[in-house]
Amino acid sequence: MIHLKETEAPPGAFPLEVRGLTAAYREKPVLWDVSFTIPEGQLVGVVGPNGAGKTTLLKVVMGVMRPAAGRALVFGRPFEKARRWVGYVPQRGSVDWDFPTDALDVVMMGLYGRLGWLRRPGRREREIALQCLEKVGMSEFARRQISQLSGGQQQRVFLARALAQDARLYLMDEPFAGVDYRTERAIVALLRELKERGRTVVCVHHDLSTVTEYFDRVVLLNGRLIAEGPVQEVFTRENVEAAYGGSVAFAGGG
Amino acid sequence: MPEILHELVFDYTIRNVALGSAILGVAGGVLGCFAVLRRQSLMGDALAHATLPGVCVAFMLSGSRASVWLLLGAAVSAWIGALVILAIVRGTRIKQDAALGIVLSVFFGAGVVLLTAIARSGAAGQSGLDRFLFGQAASLIWPDVVTMGALAGAALLAVAVLFKEFKLLAFDPAFAASLGYPVRVLDVLLTSLIVVAVIVGIQAVGVVLVVALLIIPAASARQWTDRLSVMVLISALFGAASGVAGALISASGANLPTGPLIVLVATGIFLLSLVTGRRRGLLWSFLRDRRAAPEGLR
Numbered sequence A: 001m002i003h004l005k006e007t008e009a010p011p012g013a014f015p016l017e018v019r020g021l022t023a024a025y026r027e028k029p030v031l032w033d034v035s036f037t038i039p040e041g042q043l044v045g046v047v048g049p050n051g052a053g054k055t056t057l058l059k060v061v062m063g064v065m066r067p068a069a070g071r072a073l074v075f076g077r078p079f080e081k082a083r084r085w086v087g088y089v090p091q092r093g094s095v096d097w098d099f100p101t102d103a104l105d106v107v108m109m110g111l112y113g114r115l116g117w118l119r120r121p122g123r124r125e126r127e128i129a130l131q132c133l134e135k136v137g138m139s140e141f142a143r144r145q146i147s148q149l150s151g152g153q154q155q156r157v158f159l160a161r162a163l164a165q166d167a168r169l170y171l172m173d174e175p176f177a178g179v180d181y182r183t184e185r186a187i188v189a190l191l192r193e194l195k196e197r198g199r200t201v202v203c204v205h206h207d208l209s210t211v212t213e214y215f216d217r218v219v220l221l222n223g224r225l226i227a228e229g230p231v232q233e234v235f236t237r238e239n240v241e242a243a244y245g246g247s248v249a250f251a252g253g254g
Numbered sequence B: 001m002p003e004i005l006h007e008l009v010f011d012y013t014i015r016n017v018a019l020g021s022a023i024l025g026v027a028g029g030v031l032g033c034f035a036v037l038r039r040q041s042l043m044g045d046a047l048a049h050a051t052l053p054g055v056c057v058a059f060m061l062s063g064s065r066a067s068v069w070l071l072l073g074a075a076v077s078a079w080i081g082a083l084v085i086l087a088i089v090r091g092t093r094i095k096q097d098a099a100l101g102i103v104l105s106v107f108f109g110a111g112v113v114l115l116t117a118i119a120r121s122g123a124a125g126q127s128g129l130d131r132f133l134f135g136q137a138a139s140l141i142w143p144d145v146v147t148m149g150a151l152a153g154a155a156l157l158a159v160a161v162l163f164k165e166f167k168l169l170a171f172d173p174a175f176a177a178s179l180g181y182p183v184r185v186l187d188v189l190l191t192s193l194i195v196v197a198v199i200v201g202i203q204a205v206g207v208v209l210v211v212a213l214l215i216i217p218a219a220s221a222r223q224w225t226d227r228l229s230v231m232v233l234i235s236a237l238f239g240a241a242s243g244v245a246g247a248l249i250s251a252s253g254a255n256l257p258t259g260p261l262i263v264l265v266a267t268g269i270f271l272l273s274l275v276t277g278r279r280r281g282l283l284w285s286f287l288r289d290r291r292a293a294p295e296g297l298r
């Protein structure tokens, strides 16, 4: 078993703090004046209808997109100074799964940040990547071309890649979208393990019926911030209807 | 056939043509893999056509037919084309495919006009410029081959050094950005290397056909492997083989133009790969499906 040096996060600062964030694509505003704070060691669901700006929120947090106003702080600093503590799971549909590469190779990409320029992944990186694949139950598929994996297996490869990053804060974009039951259970178990190890997970989520089961806190979003806080307090019929505009099949606590 | 091999070694012209064609095959094959995987094949085509006005302007300014000047003009012109494409996509609502079409036709049109103007003016030595349209491998002289080799060598070195970064950029640019890679810079760099591959090819194959050497060897190589590194090597090999074979067929007395022959050989390799390619060739998938199908379904 190879143990990585634990990446230490600066103590005392919130993993994620968003202040008055406004973002737009050209003239089209997508997020308005969004503010919230995520405490450490929590599983946080980001919930809202299609086009609510959930993916955009992650992009702005990671500095991939510049906000029109406001800012996001990660462990109390701008993202550029905190990225080594952040792991990212993009939406599965955002890449071409027909790309000529295999599962192990994709997971090793999670180690590129630590490798830096010029250095290539070697045996050590392969072993770490294999361990990460094992954690998501995918070690037997290490050498499988990625197009030959099912949607759920592809999602688990992405999660393994994020595990390889050994981050303190994980940003995940719809990891539960279109996965089989087995993958769903594997992801839930993984989220709980991360929480036990004191990691913070911010997870864009689309399935209202599982929000209370999977998450400690929820961010309800629809362009504007509708509500944010502990699931029991905030995930109410009233708030969900405010986010989705009208009646929805609701299985929450309130 | 042995005769042509003998000439390959001892005949100055044939050696230059074959070597130059091999170099452009390797450069196009390697960079083409990234262009194809990033769905930028047509970008290569637009930039190839965008080199033509640069070639003409360089000739008018320098009055020289030395390939170094003409290729420099070609590079500058293709670069401007790339910037215009970027500006159109970023600054307007016009989508990338339309932007590519605009740049391709406007630059190529301007190039043809300049070419005609130069021909009319009867400038000394103008007769050579229209070789950039369809290429004229037979006119390659040793300094051309050296220039092509140096350009291709630099591009291949850059790919070798930045292989892991280019792979990540091609597969998952959003993740690359989250890791802190300067995605825009890498993107511009990779596009510039594709321009270099185009520049290497235009003298021999011409601006109209050079894109074939980016797309066809890469698409062929993809049929044989599921690993990017192997795909790049096979693609380079296919590109070089097409180049040399095209040059030799052309030199063997058929009196056919080299550039189009290179493209035809590459297409032959592609068809063969499409049918028999070990990873995704039609023949193997057919056999696999048959084997996998339960008895009753056969």
Ligand SMILES: Nc1ncnc2c1ncn2[C@@H]1O[C@H](COP(=O)(O)OP(=O)(O)O)[C@@H](O)[C@H]1O
Binding pocket: A025, A028, A030, A048, A049, A050, A051, A052, A053, A054, A055, A056, A057
């Ligand atoms: N690259 C882009 N260019 C222009 N508009 C975009 C882009 N990406 C997303 N949008 C728009 O921004 C809005 C929010 O998108 P997104 O953040 O992806 O929503 P969500 O992830 O919540 O479904 C949508 O209306 C979408 O059409």
Ligand SMILES: [Mg+2]
Binding pocket: A054, A055, A056, A091, A173
């Ligand atoms: Mg989204």
